[in-house]
Amino acid sequence: MAIREKAFSIITEVFKKHGATALDTPGGELCSLRYDLTVPFARYMAMNGLTSMKRYQIAKVYRRDNPSKGRYREFYQCDFDIAGQYARMQPDSEVIKIMTELLDKLNIGEYVVKLNHRKLLDGMLEICGVPPEKFRTICSSVDKLDKQSFDQIRKEMVEEKGLTPEMADGIGEFVKKKGRPLELLSELQQKGGKFLGNEGSVQALDDLEILFKALEKAKCIDRVVFDLSLARGLDYYTGVIYEAVFKGVTQVGSIAGGGRFDNLIGMFGSKPVPAVGVSLGIERVFAIMEQNQKDQNQTIRATETQVLVGFLGEDLHLGTELVNEFWEANVKAELMLSKRVMKHIDHAKDSRIPYLVLVGEMELNKGVVKLKDIEAAKEEVIPRTQMVEEVKKRLLTVKEATL
Amino acid sequence: MAIREKAFSIITEVFKKHGATALDTPGGELCSLRYDLTVPFARYMAMNGLTSMKRYQIAKVYRRDNPSKGRYREFYQCDFDIAGQYARMQPDSEVIKIMTELLDKLNIGEYVVKLNHRKLLDGMLEICGVPPEKFRTICSSVDKLDKQSFDQIRKEMVEEKGLTPEMADGIGEFVKKKGRPLELLSELQQKGGKFLGNEGSVQALDDLEILFKALEKAKCIDRVVFDLSLARGLDYYTGVIYEAVFKGVTQVGSIAGGGRFDNLIGMFGSKPVPAVGVSLGIERVFAIMEQNQKDQNQTIRATETQVLVGFLGEDLHLGTELVNEFWEANVKAELMLSKRVMKHIDHAKDSRIPYLVLVGEMELNKGVVKLKDIEAAKEEVIPRTQMVEEVKKRLLTVKEATL
Incomplete structure (x- = not known):
């Protein structure tokens, strides 16, 4: 949960930087569970007659899959969508920028964004002579090109899906094209280009x-590869499509993806509202963050406690009086009552609490407390009246040092 | 959602200040939906053989109720629990402190915390001669005393639940006692007191x-009323019980409540682990916050956008270059492309974006931008190279002024 919270706060910050509103869509009728966040968003827009919205949502979705291979029946998904009339390609470019910002700030490692356009895929199939009713099934063959060789795909298209060998080879010529966006684009735009x-x-x-x-x-164009073989499974895309693929050692494949879906909102009975979005596979991001942490022998603390008040005795009210002084000053503090000094020290070490204030009746009578810096293993005796100030001063120094 | 986010961040901050860990418990087997957060927490402790934990959880719970009277089938609940062996009453006092801190920081208005002890309730019934098998049903009668008169309750206890009139009157003597905690306590502890x-x-x-x-x-004792009539419905409480009741004009009744439940975790098959917790009725808190806002004619902004980049033209790449300078500097910024100045000004006003940077080709050629302060209705022309710095400087001043 500590890793999740850190990721959520980075993600929310990026979304807010781009002027997005948080939206929470309820579960459907009869309390059915959400399968994804895009369809409920589209329904919400349509049912409320909205024509424009820029929203993000981090929420759990539910699948009936058997829980296996790191796939759960209940997991977090994180979506950002822009719906409404904008300047041509403005929302598309912002969504892709946001996707790269998210992945950069999450600092999970190298990735590339594969990008293509649905109308270019359809055009390619048209040019190759594929009959329109076979477009979707052929797209799903092409979509496997990141896992299978073209020969395997070719076989499937010809033997199972009934394309002629010429059609399949035509497709093969197209889908091997990938490269720097502006370079490949200008190649395709050249006089005599097949698409023209x-x-x-x-x-x-x-x-x-x-x-x-x-x-x-x-x-952010350096992150992008224009790739004519990218097809993406979902039927509702109508324009640009993209997918971020992780390049690190942890093999998780695609970690984010999305595209333009101009017809989905209208399918719920409203006027059509153009929209484009991205969905981040946040559970995969958690998996990578956890792995990176293990690799670096780091652990994220489960709590944020800054000071442990260790009272050497059993008087709850005396201990409470001390710890409450920290709480009132908004210092994150825990109270522990025990006559054994080592219990206090052990707890501070186990929970990685940086400071320990040790107080017994002797100290109380003298008006002092012992302040221990756990990592430095240093102890000093300070006046009780300065206890909170002294801890705050030290916490500030720590913060500055880590900035 | 903006109100919710504000409330969530206040709540999370309080929980963290008290050294709590965030915990997310999944839905049960067969994807059943959570009814509350206490039982899944108890099951989590038991199934993982844990003996100590201080956790908070803000999550949705689901009820089969018909959605009516501000009660929904799906709503947020917010729980904090401390499980494990601690000094006597230490977790109880911290949970009550946290409850008052939450309600104070949420700044929703006046409230009192009614407090009683399950063993005192049981003792009262024993002393009055109520047979043990009737304890729970009589408790549920007593629990209605905040809505009904004692005469109504008395009738129910005697005519429907079979108490003798003497028993009922004995209970009547006890349950009318309420007052300042230490004062009522010392009255009950006086020589000859019935409880002794x-x-x-x-x-x-x-x-x-x-x-x-x-x-x-x-x-925080000034918030507390020791009230011998407080019973609380749930069976699993074993010690101190409490309920925060809102005193404001919005009639929402109880907004938080909890108590000690020492037997619940053990019921899931582990060794018994003592525990105490509080549950905040966060939807009621939202309702109060919304009402307060309406009363004060305030609205919370749906976005946090700090600057609108209004590009007077259609060149997406020129507009993107400008807005990206703000994004790179972590300024929350939106881009709008339109040749009409008023469209930009209207959008900034509608969304309460404090600053508008207006740029057309003329400005671009001169290397300047127009910076508008929307509220002050002031405009100045500044060099484009200083655009981001100038906006940041002004945002800082706004922030300081509102602190």
Whole structure:
């Protein structure tokens, strides 16, 4: 939970920086459980007749899958969507910028953002002569190219899905194209390029030109690979699609993805509202953060306690009076009552509490307390009246040192 | 959601100040939905063989009730519990302190904490001659005393639940007692007091003496009323019980409550682990916060955007370059592309964004931007290179002024 909280706070900060509103959509009728956050968002927009919204949501979703291989029936998902009329490709470029900002700030390691356009995929299939009713099933074959070789895919397309060998080879020519966005784009736009005779494809190339120039200015284009083989499974995408793939040692594959879905909101009975979004696979992010921590032999503290008040006796009211002085000063403090000094020291060490204030009746009578710096193993006797101030001063120094 | 987020952050801060760990318990088997957070916590402790934990949890719980009268099937609950062996009454006093800190910091208005002890209730019934098998049903009658008169309760106890009139009147003598904790306690402890011959009651009075002295030192005893009529519905309480009742104009009744439950964790098959906790009715807190806001004609902003970059044109990449300078400097910024100045000003006003940076091609060519302070309705022309610094400087001043 400590790792989760840290990740949540980084994520929320990025979303707020981009002017997003938090939205919580309730479970559906009859208390059914959410499968994802995109569909409830689309329904919320439609049912409330909204035409514009920039929202984020971090919430649990539920699947009926058998819990195995790091997949659970209940897990967190983290979505950001922009719905409404904007300048062409503006929301798309902002969503991709946000995705890279999230992954950079979470500091989980190297990744690339694969990017393609649905209309370019459709155009490619049209150009290769694939009949429209086979577009979706062929897309799902192409989508496997990150795990299988083209020969395997080719076999599937020809033998199982009934494409001619010529169609399959045509697709093969297209999908091997990937590279730096502006470079590959200008190659595809060159005179005589195959896409130029296809209306949808030309529109997609224009979209991508605007997008890539904006991503260049947003200083995140270096993360992006324009990849004609990226297909993404979901049917509701209508424009640009993307997927962030982790490059680190922990093999988790895709950690974020999304795209434009201009028809989904309208499917719930409202006027169509164009929208684009990204979904972050936050459980995979947690897994990577945990692994990185183990690799570095670090542990995140479960609590944030700054000082342990160790009272050497059993008088709850005397101990409470001491610890309450810290609470009133907004210092994170715990009270422990025990006559044994070592119990206090052990607890402070176990919980990695940096300071220990030790007080017994003798100290109380003298108006002093013992202040121990646990890591430095140093102890000094200070006046009780200065106890809170002294601890606060030291905490400030620690903070500055770690900044 | 903006109100919720504000409340959540206040609550989390208080819990952390007291050294609590965040815990998220999953839904039960077969994906059943949580009814509350106490039972899953108890099960978690037992199933993991834990003997000590100080945890908080803010999560949704689900009820099958018909959604009516401000009660929903899905709502947030917010729990804090301390389980484990501690000095006598230490966790109890800390939980009550935390409850008052939460309610004070949420700043929702006046409240009192009614407090009683389960063993004192049982002792009272024993002393009045009520047969043990009727304890729970009589307790539930007593529990209605905040809504009904004693005469109504008396009738129910005698006519429906079979107490003798003498028993009922004996109970009537006890339950009318309420007052300042230390004063009522010392009255009950006086020589000849009815409780003194009852073993469980004497133990409860000793508990309360330790507790009240600690609450005095924790400076929250002024919030507490020792009330012998407080019974609380749940069966699992074994010691001190309490309930915070809101005194404001919004009639919401109880907003927080809890008590000691020493047998619950052991019921899940582990060794018994003593525990005490509090549950905050956070939806009621939201309702009060919303009402207070309406009363004061205030609204919480849905976004936190600090500056709107209004680009007077359609070039996404030029607008992106400008807004990205703010994002890189961690300033919360939105981009809008439109040739109409009023659209930018209206959007800034509607969303209560304090600053607007207006830029067109003319400004770009001159290397300047127009910086508008929306509330002050002032505009100045500044060099583009100083744009981010100037906005940051002004934001800092605003912040200081509101502190």
